[in-house]
Amino acid sequence: MDTSQQMRRLVYGLALGGWLLAPLANADEMSLRYGYLQWQPDRGPALAQLTPEPEDSGLQGARLGISDNMSTGRFLGQSHELESIIAASEDALLEALSAMLEDDIGLIVLNVPAQTLRKAVEINGDQALLFNAAARDVSLRLDDCSPYLLHTAPSHAMLTDALAQWLSWRRWRSVFLISGQTEDDQAWADAFRRSAEKFALRVVADKEWTFEADMRRNASAELPLFTQGPDYDVVVVADERNDFGDFVPFNTWLPRPVAGTQGMAADAWHPAVEAWGAAQLQNRFHKQAERHMTGTDYAAWAAIRAVGEAMTRTESADMPTLRDYLLGDDFELAAFKGRPLSFRDWNGQLRQPVPLAHPNSLVGMAPFEGFLHQHTELDTLGYDRPESRCHLRD
């Protein structure tokens, strides 16, 4: 091409102003529809109200997943569409699920408690592939698995294993455990006790928080007394609904750090995760939702991205094909945690690193160096294949 020809083309390009050159797409478009269903029960009044979970936590993650899939899909002639419902009651949610199934939506992300998820699994049968983006219940991964349910939310066991690994690595082995009274708190504490055993920690005190006083007035008076006892390296708090846990740091009898559901907490995601390109994901999310990305947002995003990735690779929109690929050996998701993520083929759990962070900073990302595994270090977090009674792939 000679220079004048080149210049003409440039002028032509400039004349079009901000018009973006459209990518090529195949003529026969392949499209995929997703459902997003959310219902979370009111968790009752909590003492710490400063940072409540956003009402659209999860939904915004799903939306970003769709938009990420779309950006990729337009180069391949694949389109992605989301139908979302935030239900006012469990019944309304289950009705919405039935309607989506009737409408032939084959991929549905659920942000619901474990007991609702069990009902949803029953209604679904083998009609759609469900993704659990919220419930951390261990038994859903351990004995009552469904071949049509995958979990992108980490289980309680994965979160507490991440924490216990870190405590073990730091050699902070004596733990003062405080748990709340809700079922979730008890489940978290149970998981932690198991993790403590797995990583050779000692729970030297194990107390339930039963006080009903308002800690904003008298935390400094009550918590030091409550945390008296044998010497300990760290206080671990199990307070899922954020009732009292935020008042524990700096109010312990001994000058000790606090971790668990507050203090240094383990979750699927944290705004301070920046490495491995995560800053770009955080920016995209912030631009869309005008808030930080939560663990539930991340789990919903990962579910939809996983399907998008499977569609890119299989060039299929057929649910059983996508499901087989997701549970197969070739699937890997680049999801900004520094390692490829994949699904455990025995129970459908997305294996993933777990960030440990306090409100404004990342402390570390489990699994930590030195915790070895014969297949992947990610399987040092949560229940491993021999411990689970589920065999989805068989």
Added chain:
Amino acid sequence: MKIATRLATLCLTLGLSTPLWAQSLAYVSNERDNTISIIDMASLEVIDTIAVGQRPRGILLSPDEDLLYICASDDDAVEILDLGTRQVIDTLPSGEDPEQFALHPNGRHLYIANEDDALVTVLDVDTKRVLAQIEVGIEPEGMGVSYDGRWAVNTSETSNMLHWINTETFEIEKNIVIGARPRHVEFTHDDALLWASAEIGGTVHIIDVESLEEIHTIDFRIPGVNQDRVQPVGIQLTSDGRYAFVALGPANHIAVVDAQTFEVLDYLLVGARVWQVALSPDEKTLLTTNGVSGDVSVIDVDKLEVVKTISVGRFPWGVRITSGTES
């Protein structure tokens, strides 16, 4: 082919006819220090550190080696460093969050990946005008232009694609899906093949440029290193077609690959989280940037041995080596 030969000859005349008294220097961008470290390739020591814009990542040399272009990602600009005076003399409008870029052999058209905006911006470095903005997949990262100037290839990290951009029309002509999180592309010196690394996939993909089809995938297995730590990023190819060097990220090794058979010949242990690599113009020395350990490893290409480690700034990212400048 004729053009390629002529260009290659031109490059040889310009680049490799080094006067004896010239001093070969390496430039290293330090992502978290906002500086460029300058290493004297004879003494292998840092001789100067220059403050530049925020979060410098991709860097490249002008064909005459007078200027260094720097992606100052957090300043949303490309800075131009005068290598004679070591002053930043100008900035170019790069679009948002420029990470990597590549210069067309015409020396004017700069292809910039705008990571946050899913765009490739084409800029004329002489007029500072934006010639085109091309929509690509999510998180565009790697950029390469073929030696004959026909193709510009961009990698999109989250869309897992190679976008083949026609440099005359600025339009995408082909999208190729490769392994997860493609990071870097490198054309062979004869433009016959394109090498592309997939960081999370843990693979390097070889694309035949004529047919635009993938012809081979390279896997890496380092004894004692967990497979998901093997994350290929930077690639360098020797001009004689003998070796490819692939930086393997947190596996802390450089893979030495036979560029003809695609067989991995050796793994060389370098610093922590090795990102990018650069060959000296005489191709006797390879430098690697080791992000986490904050240093540069020096590899003797004949012996295939790491001979020295040079401490630079925090999180060294890009590296380029001049054949020599007048001092």
